Amino acid sequence: MFFQRAVMAVTLALVVAGAARGQDIRLANGMPVPGTLVQAKPEGLEISTPTGPRVLTWETLSAGTRFRLQESYRITFSNILEGASVAERAALYEARKAAPAPEPAPEPKKKTRKKKAAE
Secondary structure (H helix, E strand, O other), rough: HHHHHHHHHHHHHHHHHHHOOOOEEOOOOEOOOOOOOEEEEEEEEEEEOOEEEEEEEEHHHHHHHHHHOOOHHHHOOOHHHHHOOHHHHHHHHHHHHHOOOOOOOOOOOOOOOOOOOOO
């Protein structure tokens, strides 16, 4: 039983590592960027590279990387596919950003059981 669990844990770790490897940062021409993501900024991604920290602007990154990491790109992606202008996409982003957040779902009511009186 222990051996089966150990094999399952190792297999799961390898699958997760393989999936994470597919989440690399790519330039618009498809080339992967060596290094690790530090943070996403409004002007671009800050990346720790072997040559030192670097900020890549959003325009230089691939569509997949932008969709995963840039909020405004993700919100207006359907308009990008339709060919909307930059001004139209910016207006949509500001409208969605200013819209009130939806109210959270109410907490489910806990069922209470009436205890039967012992006879």
